[in-house]
Amino acid sequence: MTKSAYARSRVLTIDELSAVSEKARQAGQSVVLAHGVFDLLHLGHVRHLEAARKFGDVLICTVTADKFVNKGPGRPVFPEDLRAEMLSSLTCVDWSGINPDSSAETLLDAIKPTYYVKGSDYANADDDITGKIQAEREMVERHGGKLVFTDELTFSSSELINRHFSAHDSEVNAFLEEMREEVSPEKLIALVNKVKDYKVLLIGETILDEYQYVNPMQKSAKENVLAVLYQSKELFAGGVLAAANHLAGFCEQVDVITCIGQDGYEDFVRKHVSTNVNLLLHTHSSRPTIRKRRYVDPVRMQKLFEIYYMDDRPISTERQAAIEKQLNDRIDDYDLVIVCDFGHGMLTNGLIAQLEEKAKFLAINTQSNAANRGFNPVTKYRRADFVCIDEPESRLAVHSKHGDLNDILTKDLPASIDAEKIFITLGKQGCMAWCRKNGIVHVPAFNTSAIDTMGAGDAFFVVASALTRAGGQLRDVGFVGNIIGGLKASYIGHRQNVEKTATLKSIVSLLK
Numbered sequence: 001m002t003k004s005a006y007a008r009s010r011v012l013t014i015d016e017l018s019a020v021s022e023k024a025r026q027a028g029q030s031v032v033l034a035h036g037v038f039d040l041l042h043l044g045h046v047r048h049l050e051a052a053r054k055f056g057d058v059l060i061c062t063v064t065a066d067k068f069v070n071k072g073p074g075r076p077v078f079p080e081d082l083r084a085e086m087l088s089s090l091t092c093v094d095w096s097g098i099n100p101d102s103s104a105e106t107l108l109d110a111i112k113p114t115y116y117v118k119g120s121d122y123a124n125a126d127d128d129i130t131g132k133i134q135a136e137r138e139m140v141e142r143h144g145g146k147l148v149f150t151d152e153l154t155f156s157s158s159e160l161i162n163r164h165f166s167a168h169d170s171e172v173n174a175f176l177e178e179m180r181e182e183v184s185p186e187k188l189i190a191l192v193n194k195v196k197d198y199k200v201l202l203i204g205e206t207i208l209d210e211y212q213y214v215n216p217m218q219k220s221a222k223e224n225v226l227a228v229l230y231q232s233k234e235l236f237a238g239g240v241l242a243a244a245n246h247l248a249g250f251c252e253q254v255d256v257i258t259c260i261g262q263d264g265y266e267d268f269v270r271k272h273v274s275t276n277v278n279l280l281l282h283t284h285s286s287r288p289t290i291r292k293r294r295y296v297d298p299v300r301m302q303k304l305f306e307i308y309y310m311d312d313r314p315i316s317t318e319r320q321a322a323i324e325k326q327l328n329d330r331i332d333d334y335d336l337v338i339v340c341d342f343g344h345g346m347l348t349n350g351l352i353a354q355l356e357e358k359a360k361f362l363a364i365n366t367q368s369n370a371a372n373r374g375f376n377p378v379t380k381y382r383r384a385d386f387v388c389i390d391e392p393e394s395r396l397a398v399h400s401k402h403g404d405l406n407d408i409l410t411k412d413l414p415a416s417i418d419a420e421k422i423f424i425t426l427g428k429q430g431c432m433a434w435c436r437k438n439g440i441v442h443v444p445a446f447n448t449s450a451i452d453t454m455g456a457g458d459a460f461f462v463v464a465s466a467l468t469r470a471g472g473q474l475r476d477v478g479f480v481g482n483i484i485g486g487l488k489a490s491y492i493g494h495r496q497n498v499e500k501t502a503t504l505k506s507i508v509s510l511l512k
Helices: 003-009 014-026 043-053 080-088 105-111 133-142 157-164 170-182 185-194 240-248 266-271 317-333 349-358 391-398 405-416 456-469 474-488 500-510
Strands: 031-036 058-064 095-099 115-118 146-149 199-204 206-219 226-239 253-261 277-284 290-297 302-309 336-341 362-366 383-390 418-425 431-435 439-443
Touching: 003 080, 014 031, 014 058, 014 095, 014 105, 031 043, 031 105, 043 058, 043 115, 058 080, 080 095, 105 133, 115 133, 133 146, 185 474, 185 500, 199 240, 199 317, 206 240, 206 253, 206 266, 226 240, 226 266, 226 290, 240 253, 240 277, 240 336, 240 456, 253 317, 266 277, 277 317, 317 349, 336 456, 362 456, 383 391, 383 456, 391 405, 391 418, 405 418, 405 431, 405 439, 418 456, 418 474, 431 474, 439 474, 456 474, 474 500
Parallel strands: 031 058, 031 115, 058 095, 115 146, 199 253, 199 336, 206 290, 253 277, 336 362, 362 383, 383 418
Antiparallel strands: 206 226, 290 302, 418 431, 431 439
């Protein structure tokens, strides 16, 4: 057997590792577990594992599965199977495996190590941005084990990769070098943490996004239409609900004023919002809950066509009056009011005027889509503290198809809406931002290999709104916003919300 084949034979499933651990403990041996990403194996890792081996008789080393590696775009460099094989090829490691869960707690519950070994950078629980080390300690101790730390030579895989194996182009690398010199990860982490206690109100349309997964076949023999074969479907809570779910990972109280129809979707809506999202639902008796059904090729994640189910006429005067009263009763309580205006009839002129007059800090996004293109410009609002739209939306707002985007951002938009800060998202090109005091900045994108862009701009918008309310500088807000947009674009539909922990890990990884 070759060395590589032998190493692969020592890579086991978690169930198999659990059995190995149980057998060792029954034989009176102590079991040591080391767990991490181990993306770029270096001398610091080797010293750490050699020190871990000295704690017991059997050393098991597990790696984080690829889909849970929150180190920023292009990570991990090495896929999970190769990372596990690299570890099992070390003489100090007896067995290795891949943790299929996002948390190490289930892993610890299965293996029940005598010693769970972490590096010295985890010794102070307050420095752990994941906040998980204490829960891991409790799980280890529940089974009679002990959390211990090594104090060996320390390197950073992220720093080595950023310096020598970066997947970014020269422009992004230059920007990151400048950021590393001028901004510490701790400063950005503090900015993100600052919004935790904000009381936030979101107002906008509920949209149920449905994906019908179909396999394209051939053109129909008798008609000029594409035939597809149905596979499966998913229904997501989208629109303002998806935006609220993203923000709920950063702010402890998120209230949502929104409308749905009397068509049986209320239970679904309530079940698919985060526990700290408080829904202030208004129900239409004469119109449906807005649904957008997209037919998707699951192999390429390519959307073939879509169907809208909605009535996008302005809401009734009775419904508007009810929302106006709700706003009057509550709006003074909020640190931040975020308008997710999808242009489907909920945000009437009367509600817009009330929001402009009474919100302490007003953040606005007006979306351009197939149903409202040209009819939902951000310039229908007179003022805002924060505006975030994409490039096509900015051009539509000022009727400038070919104009210079810098002029649109710094001259045309400020002349059309009284806004303190304006962001224009540019997809793979990142974002541009402007404010009256500091002019214009451009922040490049860090993830240019999106899986599904639906909702990425909304995730950027809501978190960037909160960070701007907290006093974040344009560049810092754009940097964190692009991380969040990139994370969201790596998820299919609204299967997963952007998590604060993943955001903080990406900040640290990119700035090492």
